[in-house]
Amino acid sequence: MEDPYKTLGLPRSASQDDVRDAYRKLAKRHHPDLNPGNVKAEEEFKKISSANELLSDPEKRGRFDRGEIDAAGQERASGPSYRDHADHEAGRRYSQAGRQTGGWSDEDLGDIFGSMFGEGGQRGNIPIPGRDENYTLTTQLLDAINGATRRLTLPDGRTLDVKIPPGTVEGQVLRLRGQGGEGRNGAPRGDAFIAIHIEPHRYFVRDGNDVRLMLPVTLSEAVIGGSVQVPTPRGPVMMRIPPHSDSGTELRLRGRGVPEHHGKSAGDLYATLRVIIGTQDKSLQEFLTGWKPEHPVNPRRSMEEKP
Amino acid sequence: MITIDVLVAQMPGLDRHDLERWISNDWVRADPKDGTLIFGEIDVFRVRLIRELRDDMDINEAALPIVLSLLDQVYDLRRRMRELSGAIGETVPEDVQRTLLKRLAR
Numbered sequence: 426m427e428d429p430y431k432t433l434g435l436p437r438s439a440s441q442d443d444v445r446d447a448y449r450k451l452a453k454r455h456h457p458d459l460n461p462g463n464v465k466a467e468e469e470f471k472k473i474s475s476a477n478e479l480l481s482d483p484e485k486r487g488r489f490d491r492g493e494i495d496a497a498g499q500e501r502a503s504g505p506s507y508r509d510h511a512d513h514e515a516g517r518r519y520s521q522a523g524r525q526t527g528g529w530s531d532e533d534l535g536d537i538f539g540s541m542f543g544e545g546g547q548r549g550n551i552p553i554p555g556r557d558e559n560y561t562l563t564t565q566l567l568d569a570i571n572g573a574t575r576r577l578t579l580p581d582g583r584t585l586d587v588k589i590p591p592g593t594v595e596g597q598v599l600r601l602r603g604q605g606g607e608g609r610n611g612a613p614r615g616d617a618f619i620a621i622h623i624e625p626h627r628y629f630v631r632d633g634n635d636v637r638l639m640l641p642v643t644l645s646e647a648v649i650g651g652s653v654q655v656p657t658p659r660g661p662v663m664m665r666i667p668p669h670s671d672s673g674t675e676l677r678l679r680g681r682g683v684p685e686h687h688g689k690s691a692g693d694l695y696a697t698l699r700v701i702i703g704t705q706d707k708s709l710q711e712f713l714t715g716w717k718p719e720h721p722v723n724p725r726r727s728m729e730e731k732p
Numbered sequence: 733m734i735t736i737d738v739l740v741a742q743m744p745g746l747d748r749h750d751l752e753r754w755i756s757n758d759w760v761r762a763d764p765k766d767g768t769l770i771f772g773e774i775d776v777f778r779v780r781l782i783r784e785l786r787d788d789m790d791i792n793e794a795a796l797p798i799v800l801s802l803l804d805q806v807y808d809l810r811r812r813m814r815e816l817s818g819a820i821g822e823t824v825p826e827d828v829q830r831t832l833l834k835r836l837a838r
Contacts, residue, residue, distance in 0.1 A: 453789045507781045510774035511807040
């Protein structure tokens with residue numbers, strides 16, 4: 426064990442302030458977290474710390490000076506430390522580029538390939554393909570069903586015309602070749618990947634290739650039947666409501682769902698009727714008061730049955 | 733993973749206001765959760781390092797951001813180097829690796 430005075434470079438007559446100053450000076454130079462990967466600094470720092478621990482405490486220093494204790498046994502425990510974490514994955518938390526999740530940025534790649542391997546005449550001339558970039562595009566349900574072109578403005582000011590194909594589903598990712606990050610030294614651009622997010626529609630609901638909607642009808646349209654206008658993803662069409670229909674009756678419009686795409690045939694539109702009585706007048710009330718149904722019905726029967 | 737209360741209790745002499753200031757300076761990055769702050773192992777050691785820099789090495793808080801920024805850059809570079817050598821080890825043929833080592837040892 427080395428003489429602690431020698432370790433700190435002090436005469437035995439040094440004051441407590443001298444001890445502190447000497448330790449500070451040496452710790453700044455040898456602190457292991459400031460010298461990651463430098464084993465010598467680590468060893469040196471251990472010696473400095475244990476010397477400091479002994480000499481900065483006047484009582485221990487006195488006992489050492491009187492020869493009651495030796496310089497050993499004061500070593501700082503060397504458990505894990507900041508550098509052990511910062512050197513590895515966990516250290517990304519304090520990366521200068523913010524909390525990174527991994528992967529090399531264009532700058533990182535340029536740093537390495539532009540300088541480290543660049544000496545000897547071909548500084549930074551290695552072509553590096555551009556990075557792939559990810560974006561999200563929010564679109565209306567009808568645009569996703571019928572297909573549409575939407576303009577996307579990128580963070581760098583470029584605009585992309587994104588062609589949303591018919592029959593696009595939630596989360597589908599479109600790839601635009603050559604629209605990603607810029608390549609270096611003549612290398613091609615990366616690709617842009619665009620994840621589609623579909624906003625729900627006011628009354629159309631997608632069901633695979635079919636489309637469903639709740640269609641309000643009047644009492645007489647349900648009972649007597651009639652022709653009504655029904656919205657479909659590609660515009661309104663006329664549909665015949667058969668007599669004796671009811672709330673919950675499902676009518677199908679063939680081929681009026683998601684249009685044919687990618688070899689899939691067109692889906693259908695299912696309209697579920699919902700009878701709306703609306704503002705009631707006296708004559709309806711009077712009629713119903715005197716009305717004796719031929720086939721009385723209990724619409725809540727299914728609820729009364731024991732499961 | 734420990735909360736700010738546990739950290740302050742475990743580290744003698746750590747002033748809670750100091751710690752909160754370091755967090756708002758982004759010197760220490762704790763994760764907010766359920767109305768408190770959570771510290772991972774690396775955060776605890778970082779707090780210890782900041783205290784050693786300030787108290788043992790007499791680096792005042794005005795100079796600390798420069799020291800921490802340079803330190804973070806050193807560790808960024810070291811991680812990058814490690815990743816690079818890992819990638820070289822996994823993808824580059826051995827004879828090329830030997831050539832590379834020879835050139836670097838020159």
